[in-house]
Amino acid sequence: MKRVLEGSHAVAEAVRLAKVQVVSAYPITPQTHIVEIISDYCAKGKMNAKFIPVESEHSCLAALVGAQSAGVRTFTATSSHGLALMHEILHWVSAARLPIVMVDVNRALGPGWNIWSDQSDSLSQRDTGWLQLYCEDSQEVIDTVLQAFRLAERVNLPVMVVLDAFFLSHTYEPVDVPEQEEVDRFLPSYSPRFTLDTANPYTLSPLVTPAFYMEMRHDTALAMDEAMACFNEIEEEYAALFNRRYGSVEAVACDDAEIILVTSGTITSTARLLLEELRAKGEKVGLLKMKMFRPFPVEAVCRALGRAKKVAVIDRNFSFGAGGIFAQEIKAALYKLPVHPTVFGYIAGLGGRDVTTAVLEEIYIKTREADLPSQASIWIGLQEVKYAN
Amino acid sequence: MHSGHVGCPGCGATIAMRLFMKAMGEKTIMVLPACCWTVIAGAYPTSALKIPVLQTAFETGGATASGVRAALDMKGDTETTVVTWAGDGGTFDIGFQSLSGAVERNEDFIYVCYDNEAYMNTGIQRSSSTPYGAWTTTTPGQDWKRMRKKNIVEALVAHRIPYVATANIAFPEDLVRKAKKARSIKGSKFIHVFASCPTGWRIPSELSVKIARMAVQTNIFPLYEVEDGIHYTINQKPKEYLVREYFKLQGRFRHLTDKDLDQIQTMVDEDWALLLRKAEARI
Numbered sequence: 200m201k202r203v204l205e206g207s208h209a210v211a212e213a214v215r216l217a218k219v220q221v222v223s224a225y226p227i228t229p230q231t232h233i234v235e236i237i238s239d240y241c242a243k244g245k246m247n248a249k250f251i252p253v254e255s256e257h258s259c260l261a262a263l264v265g266a267q268s269a270g271v272r273t274f275t276a277t278s279s280h281g282l283a284l285m286h287e288i289l290h291w292v293s294a295a296r297l298p299i300v301m302v303d304v305n306r307a308l309g310p311g312w313n314i315w316s317d318q319s320d321s322l323s324q325r326d327t328g329w330l331q332l333y334c335e336d337s338q339e340v341i342d343t344v345l346q347a348f349r350l351a352e353r354v355n356l357p358v359m360v361v362l363d364a365f366f367l368s369h370t371y372e373p374v375d376v377p378e379q380e381e382v383d384r385f386l387p388s389y390s391p392r393f394t395l396d397t398a399n400p401y402t403l404s405p406l407v408t409p410a411f412y413m414e415m416r417h418d419t420a421l422a423m424d425e426a427m428a429c430f431n432e433i434e435e436e437y438a439a440l441f442n443r444r445y446g447s448v449e450a451v452a453c454d455d456a457e458i459i460l461v462t463s464g465t466i467t468s469t470a471r472l473l474l475e476e477l478r479a480k481g482e483k484v485g486l487l488k489m490k491m492f493r494p495f496p497v498e499a500v501c502r503a504l505g506r507a508k509k510v511a512v513i514d515r516n517f518s519f520g521a522g523g524i525f526a527q528e529i530k531a532a533l534y535k536l537p538v539h540p541t542v543f544g545y546i547a548g549l550g551g552r553d554v555t556t557a558v559l560e561e562i563y564i565k566t567r568e569a570d571l572p573s574q575a576s577i578w579i580g581l582q583e584v585k586y587a588n
Numbered sequence: 589m590h591s592g593h594v595g596c597p598g599c600g601a602t603i604a605m606r607l608f609m610k611a612m613g614e615k616t617i618m619v620l621p622a623c624c625w626t627v628i629a630g631a632y633p634t635s636a637l638k639i640p641v642l643q644t645a646f647e648t649g650g651a652t653a654s655g656v657r658a659a660l661d662m663k664g665d666t667e668t669t670v671v672t673w674a675g676d677g678g679t680f681d682i683g684f685q686s687l688s689g690a691v692e693r694n695e696d697f698i699y700v701c702y703d704n705e706a707y708m709n710t711g712i713q714r715s716s717s718t719p720y721g722a723w724t725t726t727t728p729g730q731d732w733k734r735m736r737k738k739n740i741v742e743a744l745v746a747h748r749i750p751y752v753a754t755a756n757i758a759f760p761e762d763l764v765r766k767a768k769k770a771r772s773i774k775g776s777k778f779i780h781v782f783a784s785c786p787t788g789w790r791i792p793s794e795l796s797v798k799i800a801r802m803a804v805q806t807n808i809f810p811l812y813e814v815e816d817g818i819h820y821t822i823n824q825k826p827k828e829y830l831v832r833e834y835f836k837l838q839g840r841f842r843h844l845t846d847k848d849l850d851q852i853q854t855m856v857d858e859d860w861a862l863l864l865r866k867a868e869a870r871i
Contacts, residue, residue, distance in 0.1 A: 262654045287645055
């Protein structure tokens with residue numbers, strides 16, 4: 200059924216349809232709309248779930264470690280400082296092989312305090328063993344959250360579904376909300392591979408000596424590899440039922456493109472508009488949307504970008520001393536190819552600053568006019584700052 | 589418990605677990621945040637515990653148990669008791685927020701803190717449970733600890749939870765009774781177990797139980813229960829030994845002068861008088 204929903208509401212609808220049994224959350228702007236609706240659903244019996252209103256994000260994820268280990272499907276949502284506070288337990292969840300699904304609403308980290316969109320929160324968690332899937336619109340949000348449970352439970356790894364603060368979390372759009380019966384066909388009830396059971400007692404997450412630790416981490420690495428193949432399979436199954444698929448990446452007009460813009464999140468929608476304008480003017484430009492970040496879709500990226508002359512990566516994030524994070528990962532992926540395009544890394548839209556078609560056009564023109572990038576990371580739209588003495 | 593744990597000789601924490609599990613039985617799931625027991629239980633693939641155990645991060649004892657309880661409730665399992673078993677560092681210090689959150693929500697579980705009065709697993713560093721006067725590796729030489737031990741029991745009582753009790757490895761019947769009582773009550777229960785540590789306290793292992801007993805007899809660690817945050821019951825009449833008898837047996841207090849010990853005696857007397865007032869002031 201088509202409904203007009205906020206991105207946050209789309210998350211809540213997916214969680215309801217997924218029949219999650221335990222939800223734990225701590226409020227942080229801009230995640231709050233998600234958990235307000237979920238707690239309302241729990242209170243009204245629209246969801247048969249227990250909502251644990253914890254006293255911090257750290258405890259939030261720890262509570263889900265307990266619940267998922269005891270054999271139920273769980274969910275949480277957070278943002279920015281909340282995700283940073285969870286950092287220790289993010290590692291714990293993946294190493295404990297718990298298929299927890301989380302939504303992170305991308306928000307900048309302080310100081311200065313900033314509640315607006317910025318990917319540094321989720322991307323700085325890239326080494327924690329969570330799958331990361333970035334969404335462009337509310338339809339993709341609802342579809343991705345539902346798929347995330349299948350994917351997580353298939354490979355026993357946690358999945359983070361990521362959406363931009365406000366541009367997506369607080370924006371209303373028409374969304375096709377799947378029917379419960381159809382979702383049940385796609386996502387059966389949770390059947391854990393291991394659980395705390397008094398009839399069959401054992402210890403989860405015990406002390407592990409060097410004799411076993413490496414093998415455990417290697418198993419997690421294999422599961423992450425497996426997730427890539429499973430993602431495509433699960434998307435196909437989803438498409439067969441709901442007729443929507445997104446791909447780990449989406450290549451738009453890349454086949455004959457000389458310059459390809461690489462985007463993620465809602466900037467992609469803006470880039471689609473610019474692409475139409477530029478193509479109409481005869482510019483040989485393409486667009487690569489990055490949905491999947493972990494595991495990193497190396498093959499798909501190389502396929503899409505391999506024939507281009509130049510690639511302009513737009514990062515709404517920054518790793519100090521290293522550059523934009525998508526740009527780094529794309530450069531590493533392209534190293535596989537004997538001949539690869541020149542990668543230009545652009546930093547734009549940090550802390551929620553608008554990334555308009557004009558901003559993207561500036562990026563395109565800078566890329567077209569230069570043989571090589573002027574700097575490792577080119578910051579777009581910086582104002583001249585006057586410092587007091 | 590199976591035989592074959594890897595605790596130190598005379599380990600009070602191990603005695604505490606053995607006694608506690610006598611009361612609990614098989615329908616128990618244990619959450620074990622980082623503490624000495626992380627090691628005592630044995631490394632993968634062995635375990636000295638016969639029940640399902642979920643080891644978890646240091647500061648998460650209250651929160652992880654909340655999640656286990658929520659899942660059991662959703663599965664309709666009302667029989668199984670959820671227990672968090674944590675040391676003093678994981679309870680008084682790093683895990684205090686998580687514990688406070690869980691008991692404020694009155695989660696239905698038993699939280700046991702076995703208290704050996706310092707970070708013993710990492711090599712005897714001071715915690716907020718380390719008593720006034722003690723040497724540890726982070727309160728060395730003349731920098732011995734000059735702050736009082738945090739009164740964790742009263743902090744929990746202030747949350748007005750159904751049941752808070754102290755227990756001691758030298759009083760097994762009392763400990764088992766309290767564990768059984770906690771199991772029979774719904775909501776949050778907190779048991780603070782005094783568990784001596786020969787390694788960290790610089791005492792001979794054969795004195796582990798005797799020193800624990802003296803902690804009660806000197807009023808340093810009174811045995812009492814508090815129901816619903818208001819009803820106090822003192823369980824053991826003290827022998828009122830002088831605290832110096834307890835202190836002089838332990839290497840961690842060797843540096844203290846007579847004057848220091850007199851001051852500590854005054855502090856213990858004050859705390860005991862305060863407890864008596866609370867026990868008598870029945871509403």
